[in-house]
Amino acid sequence: MVRGVPPAIRWFARVFVAATLVFVLAPLIVVAGVSVSASQFIAFPPNGLSLRWYGAIFENSAYVKAFWTSLRLAILVTLAAAVFGTAAAIAIHRRRVPGADAIAALMLSPLILPTIIFSIGLLMLWSATVGPVSFAALWLGHLVVTLPYVVRTTLAVLADSDPFLEEAARTMGARRWQRIVHVVLPQCAPGVAAGAFFAFNISFDEAIVALFLRTPDLVTLPIQIYNQIEFSPDPTVAAVSTLMMAMTVATIALIDRLFGIQRFVGT
Amino acid sequence: MRDRLEDLALAGPGVAVLAVAFLLPLFEMLRLSVLGDDGGATARHFVRFLTDGYYLGVAWRTVHLSLLITALCVLVGFPLAYVMSRASPALRLWLIVLLILPLMTSVVVRTFGWMVVLGRGGLIPWTLWKLGLVGRNFSLMHTEAAIVVGMVQVLLPFTTLSILGVLMKIDRGLEEAARTMGASFLATLRAVVLPLAMPGILAGSILAFTLSVSSFITPSLLGGVRLPVLAASIYDAATRTLEWNFAAAQSVILLVGVLVVLVPYARLTGRRRG
Amino acid sequence: MATLEVRQIVKSFGQAPVLRGISLDIASGQFVGLLGPSGCGKTTLLRIIAGLESVQSGAVLIDGRDVTAVAPEERDIAMMFQSYALLPHLSVRENVRFPLRMRRRGSRAAQLARATAALDTVKLAHLAERMPAQLSGGQQQRVALARAIVSDPKLLLLDEPLSNLDARLREEMQVELIDLHRRLGLTTVFVTHDQEEALSLSDRVVLINAGRIEQTGTPREIYSDPKTPFASDFIGSANLVAVDIERVPGGSVARLCAAAVLPVGETAPSGTATLVLRQEDLLLARAQSAPPPPGTLRAVVETRIYLGARVRYVLRVGEIRLKALAAPNELFEVGDALDVTVAPGRSRLIEA
Numbered sequence: 079m080v081r082g083v084p085p086a087i088r089w090f091a092r093v094f095v096a097a098t099l100v101f102v103l104a105p106l107i108v109v110a111g112v113s114v115s116a117s118q119f120i121a122f123p124p125n126g127l128s129l130r131w132y133g134a135i136f137e138n139s140a141y142v143k144a145f146w147t148s149l150r151l152a153i154l155v156t157l158a159a160a161v162f163g164t165a166a167a168i169a170i171h172r173r174r175v176p177g178a179d180a181i182a183a184l185m186l187s188p189l190i191l192p193t194i195i196f197s198i199g200l201l202m203l204w205s206a207t208v209g210p211v212s213f214a215a216l217w218l219g220h221l222v223v224t225l226p227y228v229v230r231t232t233l234a235v236l237a238d239s240d241p242f243l244e245e246a247a248r249t250m251g252a253r254r255w256q257r258i259v260h261v262v263l264p265q266c267a268p269g270v271a272a273g274a275f276f277a278f279n280i281s282f283d284e285a286i287v288a289l290f291l292r293t294p295d296l297v298t299l300p301i302q303i304y305n306q307i308e309f310s311p312d313p314t315v316a317a318v319s320t321l322m323m324a325m326t327v328a329t330i331a332l333i334d335r336l337f338g339i340q341r342f343v344g345t
Numbered sequence: 346m347r348d349r350l351e352d353l354a355l356a357g358p359g360v361a362v363l364a365v366a367f368l369l370p371l372f373e374m375l376r377l378s379v380l381g382d383d384g385g386a387t388a389r390h391f392v393r394f395l396t397d398g399y400y401l402g403v404a405w406r407t408v409h410l411s412l413l414i415t416a417l418c419v420l421v422g423f424p425l426a427y428v429m430s431r432a433s434p435a436l437r438l439w440l441i442v443l444l445i446l447p448l449m450t451s452v453v454v455r456t457f458g459w460m461v462v463l464g465r466g467g468l469i470p471w472t473l474w475k476l477g478l479v480g481r482n483f484s485l486m487h488t489e490a491a492i493v494v495g496m497v498q499v500l501l502p503f504t505t506l507s508i509l510g511v512l513m514k515i516d517r518g519l520e521e522a523a524r525t526m527g528a529s530f531l532a533t534l535r536a537v538v539l540p541l542a543m544p545g546i547l548a549g550s551i552l553a554f555t556l557s558v559s560s561f562i563t564p565s566l567l568g569g570v571r572l573p574v575l576a577a578s579i580y581d582a583a584t585r586t587l588e589w590n591f592a593a594a595q596s597v598i599l600l601v602g603v604l605v606v607l608v609p610y611a612r613l614t615g616r617r618r619g
Numbered sequence: 620m621a622t623l624e625v626r627q628i629v630k631s632f633g634q635a636p637v638l639r640g641i642s643l644d645i646a647s648g649q650f651v652g653l654l655g656p657s658g659c660g661k662t663t664l665l666r667i668i669a670g671l672e673s674v675q676s677g678a679v680l681i682d683g684r685d686v687t688a689v690a691p692e693e694r695d696i697a698m699m700f701q702s703y704a705l706l707p708h709l710s711v712r713e714n715v716r717f718p719l720r721m722r723r724r725g726s727r728a729a730q731l732a733r734a735t736a737a738l739d740t741v742k743l744a745h746l747a748e749r750m751p752a753q754l755s756g757g758q759q760q761r762v763a764l765a766r767a768i769v770s771d772p773k774l775l776l777l778d779e780p781l782s783n784l785d786a787r788l789r790e791e792m793q794v795e796l797i798d799l800h801r802r803l804g805l806t807t808v809f810v811t812h813d814q815e816e817a818l819s820l821s822d823r824v825v826l827i828n829a830g831r832i833e834q835t836g837t838p839r840e841i842y843s844d845p846k847t848p849f850a851s852d853f854i855g856s857a858n859l860v861a862v863d864i865e866r867v868p869g870g871s872v873a874r875l876c877a878a879a880v881l882p883v884g885e886t887a888p889s890g891t892a893t894l895v896l897r898q899e900d901l902l903l904a905r906a907q908s909a910p911p912p913p914g915t916l917r918a919v920v921e922t923r924i925y926l927g928a929r930v931r932y933v934l935r936v937g938e939i940r941l942k943a944l945a946a947p948n949e950l951f952e953v954g955d956a957l958d959v960t961v962a963p964g965r966s967r968l969i970e971a
Contacts, residue, residue, distance in 0.1 A: 240707070243706060245700070246704035247717075249698035249776075250697070252721040253721075260721075261706060
C-alpha cells in the first residue's frame with residue numbers, strides 16, 4: 079500500500095474487501111454447504127452432514143443423461159471453437175484483409191449483444207428452415223457463444239508475439255502452410271489452449287441458448303438443474319451444482335498450472 | 346494478393362458460423378417484428394408494447410434496476426479496484442480469480458445459491474429475524490432487492506476489472522505529488538485518481554449496464570413472475586403465449602436499447618484513439 | 620555466393636516515395652554496407668532484396684536471375700533480423716536447423732549435423748539444447764547468425780547487425796563477422812546507420828540519403844573523399860563552413876570571415892564554396908603572438924568536453940563555431956586563445 083495511508087482507511091479497506099469477497103462467494107459456498115446436508119430440506123447451515131445427495135445424482139437418470147449431453151456438447155463445441163476461432167484470430171491479427179476490424183467486431187459481438195435475442199432467432203430460423211431442434215442447432219448456438227472467447231485469448235497472445243517471425247521464416251524458405259504450422263500455430267498455442275478451456279467451461283455451464291434450443295430429449299445439465307429448481311428442489315440440485323463448481327475450479331487451476339493465469343487476466 | 350485469400354480462408358469458417366447462427370437470427374427477429382398477419386409490414390407489435398402500461402412498466406423496471414445495479418457495481422468496484430491496484434501482484438491475482446469465480450460458474454448454480462441465502466429460512470432473513478427486524482417467515486425472494494443482489498454479484502467483476510485496468514496505468518507519482526502538495530489521502534483519491542479512472546469507470550458501466558439489461562435467468566428466478574424484466578417478457582411471449590412476432594418486437598426494442606448505449610460509446614473511444 | 624544486381628528500384632509507401640531509383644552492382648563474395656540516416660530507405664532496400672517488399676518499378680537480380688517477382692522463400696537467401704527473430708518454441712539447434720528443414724535439404728540426421736556445425740562456427744555448440752529465452756542478447760545474435768549461414772545461401776542479408784549490442788560485444792561481433800566472411804566468402808549486404816560499423820565491416824560502402832545513392836566506394840574512399848555535402852557531413856565529424864574563395868599570389872585562400880583566412884591547396888575558382896574541415900584534422904596550439912601567423916586561425920575555446928581518450932572543443936572564430944577533436948595530453952581551458960591550423964592536405968572544398 080502507498081505509505082501515508084491513514085490507518086483508519088487501511089482498516090476500512092481490509093474490512094471492505096473481506097465483505098465484498100463474502101458477498102461474491104457466499105452463494106457458492108452455501109450451495110456447497112447444502113450439498114452435504116443430511117436432511118432433504120434445503121437449508122444453510124445444513125443440519126447434519128451426509129454425502130448421500132452425491133450418490134443420489136447417479137441414481138437420477140435425468141441428471142446422468144443431461145450430464146452426458148452437456149459433456150458431448152462441450153467437447154464438440156470446444157473442438158470447433160478452437161479451430162475456427164484460432165483461424166479467425168490469425169486472420170484478424172495479420173491485418174492483411176481490408177475488413178480485419180469488421181471481422182474482429184463481428185467475432186466479438188456475441189459477448190455484448192443480448193444472448194436471448196439470437197437464441198430465439200436461431201430457434202425460429204431453425205424451425206422454419208431445417209425442422210425440429212436438434213443437437214446440431216444447439217452445437218451451433220454454443221459455437222456462437224464460445225467463439226469470441228477463443229478469438230479474444232488467441233488475439234491477446236498473438237499481440238505479444240514477435241511480429242517478424244513469419245518474415246524470418248520466409249527468408250528461411252518456409253512456404254505458406256509451413257509458416258502456419260511451424261511458426262504461427264506454435265505462437266498461438268497458449269492462447270488457443272486457454273480459449274479452449276474457457277469455451278469448454280462456458281458451453282458446459284451455458285443456460286440461455288440451451289433453454290430455447292431444447293427438446294424433451296435434448297436437455298443439458300444446467301437446464302436440468304433449472305427445471306429442478308423451479309419444480310422440485312432438493313439437495314441433489316446442490317450436489318450437482320457443487321460438482322459443476324468443482325469442475326470450474328479445476329479448469330482455472332489447470333490453466334494457471336499450464337500457462338499462468340496472469341496472461342489472460344492482464345495484470 | 347494470395348495473402349488476402351489466405352486470410353479470408355482462415356477467417357471464413359468463423360465468420361460463416363456467426364453470419365448464419367448469429368446475424369441471420371438477428372435479422373430474422375427484425376423481420377418477424379414488423380410482420381403482420383397478412384404478410385405485410387406493420388408496426389402493430391411495437392405499438393402494442395409502447396402503448397401498454399404493463400409493458401412500459403416492464404421496460405422501466407429493467408432500465409431502472411439496471412441503472413441501480415450499475416451504480417452499485419461502480420460504487421463497490423472503484424474502491425475494490427483501487428485496493429487491488431495497490432496490492433501485491435500475488436494478492437491481486439488471487440482477488441481477481443475470486444472475483445471472476447462466480448462468472449465462471451453456471452448462472453443456474455449461483456442463482457440457486459442466492460435462492461438459499463435469500464429465501465425463507467435463508468441466512469439473511471434468519472439474521473434479520475434474529476435481530477428482531479422481521480418475522481420468522483420473511484423471505485427476500487421475489488423482490489427487486491433480490492434481483493439487484495444477484496446481478497451485482499455477477500456484474501461486479503466487469504466494472505472492477507475495467508477500472509483496475511485503468512488504475513494500473515496511472516502514474517503512482519501523481520498521487521505522491523498530490524500528497525506533497527498538501528492533499529489528504531481521500532482528497533487525492535477524489536481529485537487525482539477518480540478523474541483519471543473515469544475511462545475505466547465509463548467502460549465498465551456501459552458493459553455492466555448492457556449485460557444487466559439483457560439478463561434473463563437471474564432476474565426471473567430471483568424476481569419471480571410478478572417482477573418480469575424485458576428478457577423475461579420476451580421469453581414469456583416466445584414460449585408460453587407463443588406470440589412470436591411480439592417477442593421479436595420486444596427483442597428489437599431490447600437490441601436497439603443496447604445499441605443506443607454501445608454505439609456512441611464505441612464511436613467516442615474509437616475517435617479518441619485516432 | 621552470388622552476384623547481386625539492383626536496377627532502378629523505385630518504391631513508395633502510399634504517397635510517400637522511399638526509394639527513387641536505386642541501382643547497384645555487387646560482385647560475388649563482396650561485403651557491402653548500406654549506410655544512411657534513419658528514414659533514408661536502406662532498410663526498405665534490404666527488404667526489397669529479400670523479397671519482403673514489392674517495388675513500383677525496377678528489378679532485383681540474384682546471380683543473373685530476375686527474382687523481382689519471386690517470393691522470399693524461393694530466393695535462397697538468408698536474413699538476420701535486427702531483433703534476431705528466433706523461434707521461441709524451438710531449441711537453439713532446432714532454430715538453426717529450421718532453414719534446412721523448410722527447404723527439405725537432406726535427411727534429418729544430416730540437417731542436425733549441419734546445424735551443429737554452424738553452431739560450432741559461432742562457438743555456441745554447448746548451448747544447442749537451450750531455448751532462446753535462456754540466452755543473452757549476444758548469444759541470441761550468434762544463433763541468428765548460425766541460422767543464417769547454415770543453408771549456404773546465395774545472399775546473406777543483415778539488418779543492423781551491431782546496433783543492439785553494447786560496446787564490448789560490438790567489438791567482438793565486428794571481428795567475428797569479418798572473420799566469418801573471410802572464411803565463407805558469402806555475398807553479404809548489411810544495413811546500418813552507424814558509419815563506424817559501415818567503415819569497419821565493408822568491402823564497399825553505399826551511402827544512401829533520402830532514397831538515393833549519394834556515393835559508393837571503399838571505406839577509405841568514402842571517408843577521405845566525400846563528394847557531396849551530405850557525405851561530408853555524415854561521414855566523419857566535419858565542420859562545414861561557408862567561405863569565399865579569393866585568389867592571392869601563389870594560389871587561393873578561403874576566407875571564413877573578416878580576419879580568418881586559410882590556404883587551400885587546389886586552385887579553385889573565386890566565389891562561394893563550402894570548406895570541409897574534419898574535427899580530428901584541426902591542430903590546436905596555444906596562441907603565442909598577437910596576430911596569428913599566416914595560414915592559422917585565431918580561436919577562443921568556448922566549451923570543452925572531456926571524452927576520455929579524446930577531448931572535444933567548441934572553438935569560436937569570429938562569428939563561426941568550429942568543433943575540434945584533440946588528444947588529451949594538453950588540455951585547454953574555456954577562454955584560452957588558440958592558433959588553429961589544418962593538417963596538411965586535409966582541407967577540402969566542395970561546391971557551396
